[in-house]
Amino acid sequence: MQFQVSQAKALLKKAMEKGASGGDILVGEGESFSAQVRLNTVEKVSNASGKRLGLRLFFGKRSAITSTSDLSESSLNQLLIDTCELAMIAEEDFFCGLPSPEAYTTRFPELDTVDTEIDKLSIEEKISFARRAEQAALAEDKRLSNSDGADFSNAYSEKLYVTSNGFEGFFKGSSASLSVASIAKLDGKMQRDYWYSAKRKLSQLESPESVGRTAARRTLRRIGARKVSTAKVPVVFESEIAVSLLGHLASAISGYALYKGASFLLNQLGEKIATSDLTIYDDPTLPLGLGSRPFDGEGLPSCKKTIVEKGILKSYLLDTYSGKKLGLPSTGNAVRGTGGPPSVAPSNFQMLPGNASPEEIIRSVPSGLYVTELIGFGINMITGDYSRGASGIWIEQGELAYPVEELTIAGNLKDIFNQIEIVGNDIDTTKAISAPTLKIAKMMVAGN
């Protein structure tokens, strides 16, 4: 990183001389590369580098935050003046402020988040991953006559976080991903689906051939999809899709949603919110984890927590501010971007797998829906009301019978978590949010 800790400290010192009572600086620098191949032709190659500095200042109980991509001295001096002026305009907020110095972490776990091999690849070698993945997909079946392309991308970023009351932390991480979207055509109707692999390191990526074949399989199984009649039936979420349910749960137990009253899980700490099959951990210390980090967005320590244990809500996701609003300590889940104050997010948010294989789960359904794709945003976080567009495969007598589309599935998230009937054993723990196949006892499926 070009920007030095000493520069950050000097800028904060200047701010204190102008009357600030405290402040912090977050600097992010990064590089990224992406290449897209479509029908074996390189369609796009993109290369980028960027940096950004965020300055947050407190004047007693007032605060403001500014950010810029221009890190020249004159620009930062102007930023300092702007931040002081804006802070004067903000209104007093009794709860705002930095964590107390003794809360900061002094131990920085080694999380193995940087890939040193990927830099050795040439642009041609990176492109060849995408090329191989697309070829593997299209070679699977003649009906796969078109492609939305294959992408290879990788990124590297560094973060420096310095506060006026003594925290200094540095974090770097890399990522690599490969994806393919194939298109099948039959009788004038098209279907598209995709597959991807995204990891910290190149060596962890699924092989291009495997990514391609999975994309092909997912696309082919959609051919001939039809609508079905409206019915209340069991719904099985493919593990890839079940992840979204965990995402909604994480949003609902975010301290910000809770103190604003904008969650369907208000005042549920210690209460039963799901069937006893649901256990979730949040663990920012997993080696190689995409959600791993040595300290949270406020410099607090990273440690594994139980969020839901056998259906009982054990912990919210909190930072210092939202914790104070709820009368609770931070859970170390602060996340920060350069342009805004901390907010809250899970790190590696993972469900404990069950014993049933996906096949066994499907076999338990006499008539129901196996969901492989959801679209739309029909989720009301305040009431938990849930209604989304769905496609997938209809289950008849325990077998995947035929593809279906243009359906909606609806219910209420409170009920959905309380109706998890079977938890699968198929979990991919390299994902930041991971869930196995889940069977929900009954949901309304709307079609014809």
Place this chain on the structure above:
Amino acid sequence: MTTDPREANQFFLEKYGLSSASLDSTLGRVLGRQIDYADLYFEYQVGESFSLEEGIVKKVSKDIAQGVGVRAIAEEKTGYAYSDEITVSQLLSAAKTARYIAEAGQGAVPVPIHSVSAPKHDLYALKKSPIDVPAGEKVDLLQQIDRLARAYDPRIKKVMASFNSSYKVILIATSLGNVVGDILPLMRLNVTCIAEEGTNRQVGSFGGGGRSAFDFFFEPSDVKGRKGEKRFEYYTREAARQAILNLSAIDAPAGTMEVVLGPGWPGILLHEAIGHGLEADFNRKKSSAFSDRLGQRVASDLCTIIDDGTIPHRRGSINCDDEGTATSRTVLIEKGILKNYLQDRLNATLMKMSLTGNGRRESYAHNPMPRMTNTFMLAGESDPEEIIRSMKHGLYAVSFGGGQVDITSGKFVFSASEAYIVENGKIGKPVKGATLIGNGPDVLKKVTMVGNDLALDAGVGTCGKDGQSVPVGVGLPTTKISEMTVGGTAQ
């Protein structure tokens, strides 16, 4: 800060010491022998945000972003590089990456830079840009909204309001020798209310804005029967009214039924059902459900659908697109027949079709793609009340959240946030939010009545595609669709 687009060029020359000669030499380097086209996109943007919750304007922030994107095109291949440092050496380094797609060859091709031109349109010149209005006035506005919302009904327990504005200066230099600049102001005001009655808690949201001056919020709302009501008062009243209304909402129905969409924001139907599917990139790649269907019937003859980037002061309007092409009014569907796709330069060239001024990008860090501007259906002849009266059993939806589409299968969704059951021509109880799902190429064939009350939305739309967000507008007259699937929970 000025909003005169003619001053964009001067802005970059003064701030970064760029000259026509440096643009010329960079473009020449990118161009090389096998490159068909190259462009440079310079951007400087200041954004600010004020947000209120619990009666306090807690969050105040300001962001400055600047950078340059360098693009080279050879047939269907694109090389793109960007940097947040606008210097000649960074430009040359980015140029080297961008031209990677040309397999061989060194050396530069001379590019004659023509004189700088202002865009053809001047749709949002303002005496005073919203960003220049003293911050104190913005804080006061949010405070007024908070008081107003709480006064609407004692059951309104939480009020959240935010004001965002930005000021963007762009300059586009192309290998065709064109240099076009623009200055784009944009602002948006949002109000969210949470109503509580016992354990029943419900939310309502409303907002508006555009490429207008701050005074816009204090002008008359022009809502029928609300003489003297200011726009910000209207937004607040709507957010509060929706939250209170939802306290009595019953479960939405599930299944296929008649649907009538109210005027304005429900135009998101057009955006999802056909707009994305008519973007040229998907049609060139033949991955859209509308591929190869120009000249074919894709809607009932009551439907004429337009994308128009030239409506003054609208959120979705732009003087020129992000490739320097003047925006236009494009007829997408005329009386049910598919007439045009939305084009950017890459796709128009490959498809041998005319530019439509729809090549947009989120910022210098993104390459342009065909995107919508303001997309709406022209008014029909039916009286909106007559349309409701014609319904036997169905859903009347007047407000929506977001939507999404699967371009290839054509399936799209959009989620109603205010809707009512209609039985035998009479509007009944409000229902809880529900997602509506349909098939893009079919849904407009089922349009059986179009109202005479075309309205554009209030100015809050943001469209996402391939990770890029751009501001857009939608519009619709009251429209009846003979059947759609409604994703409620009640049988």
